[in-house]
Amino acid sequence: MKSNNPADLEALKIVTKHHAKEIHELDPRQNRMALVGTTHLVPIMNDHDCLPVHNFKFGSHPESRVIGEEIYEHIFDKGYDGCWRGCAVACAHGVKDFSPFTGPYQGKKVFVDGPEYETIAGCGSNLGIFDAQTILEINFYCDAYGIDTISVGTSLGFVMECFENGLITKDHTGGMDLSFGNRFNALAIIHQMARGEGFGAIVGKGIRNMKIIFARDYGADPAFMQDIGMESKGLEFSEYITKESLAQQGGYGLALKGPQHDEAWLIFLDMVHNFMPTFENKAEALHWFPMFRTWFGLCGLCKLPWNDIVPEDNKKTADRPK
Numbered sequence: 635m636k637s638n639n640p641a642d643l644e645a646l647k648i649v650t651k652h653h654a655k656e657i658h659e660l661d662p663r664q665n666r667m668a669l670v671g672t673t674h675l676v677p678i679m680n681d682h683d684c685l686p687v688h689n690f691k692f693g694s695h696p697e698s699r700v701i702g703e704e705i706y707e708h709i710f711d712k713g714y715d716g717c718w719r720g721c722a723v724a725c726a727h728g729v730k731d732f733s734p735f736t737g738p739y740q741g742k743k744v745f746v747d748g749p750e751y752e753t754i755a756g757c758g759s760n761l762g763i764f765d766a767q768t769i770l771e772i773n774f775y776c777d778a779y780g781i782d783t784i785s786v787g788t789s790l791g792f793v794m795e796c797f798e799n800g801l802i803t804k805d806h807t808g809g810m811d812l813s814f815g816n817r818f819n820a821l822a823i824i825h826q827m828a829r830g831e832g833f834g835a836i837v838g839k840g841i842r843n844m845k846i847i848f849a850r851d852y853g854a855d856p857a858f859m860q861d862i863g864m865e866s867k868g869l870e871f872s873e874y875i876t877k878e879s880l881a882q883q884g885g886y887g888l889a890l891k892g893p894q895h896d897e898a899w900l901i902f903l904d905m906v907h908n909f910m911p912t913f914e915n916k917a918e919a920l921h922w923f924p925m926f927r928t929w930f931g932l933c934g935l936c937k938l939p940w941n942d943i944v945p946e947d948n949k950k951t952a953d954r955p956k
């Protein structure tokens with residue numbers, strides 16, 4: 635606490651104590667992140683038609699219950715797991731002694747750091763892969779290879795939709811069937827991507843580049859790919875169906891970094907809490923929300939305790955979303 639040179643250490647200690655107490659009381663009643671991490675978002679997004687399924691084509695799926703909190707709560711390593719020792723929420727979770735069934739670590743025992751919601755949605759439901767173990771394996775290899783699970787999931791979703799619609803064929807994929815749900819070939823692409831080989835090397839260039847390559851080299855329809863390629867500013871969308879939430883959609887379009895889930899994460903306030911029912915509320919939030927989030931980042935603070943746990947007296951405040 636002292637190492638950050640706070641202006642008033644005693645005041646900080648008092649605030650921290652109150653803050654931690656409130657979180658310890660409210661998290662078990664609200665999201666249970668200390669037990670299930672952000673996997674609680676899977677059923678919530680599914681219920682609100684915001685969970686990406688088959689390259690963002692659908693917003694929910696009956697099998698989503700097998701890749702959400704109900705399953706991962708039992709798989710996660712038990713006990714406290716926070717990004718740092720003092721975090722009162724401790725939503726980081728992992729899986730011990732996982733044994734990958736593909737790739738260079740096949741058959742060995744590894745630790746998987748996750749999965750979190752975005753990985754489950756991007757590399758699970760968005761690919762039609764409703765299998766908790768495969769999602770763990772994709773999570774592990776993306777971490778091991780140093781590649782981002784959101785860009786991997788959204789890029790593979792685009793590839794699978796292109797494949798199912800005949801824009802690309804086995805002639806282009808090295809003989810691989812890349813229909814939705816084909817978990818072994820999804821993993822094979824990730825291994826290729828990391829090695830910079832085969833069709834995986836093309837997928838690793840991201841959606842914006844794939845649109846150019848597929849049109850130029852394979853004769854794929856650019857207009858169709860423009861409709862199904864979930865990228866903006868060259869970055870793949872993070873894992874929320876935005877047509878249900880104008881605020882989140884606006885955030886994806888306006889965020890400086892592209893459609894990521896840091897500056898732009900109004901989905902919960904907009905869809906789940908319904909804190910901003912009017913167009914004016916949503917438009918105003920697109921101004922203040924990114925500034926709050928950026929401020930948290932600049933101060934080295936995590937946004938989750940502020941964003942995901944709602945104080946009980948919030949309903950009495952004049953400006954509930956903030």
Ligand code: SF4
Pocket residue numbers: 715716717718721722723724725726936937938939
């Ligand atoms: S710092 Fe944030 S992300 Fe990390 S465990 Fe705490 S609440 Fe979760």
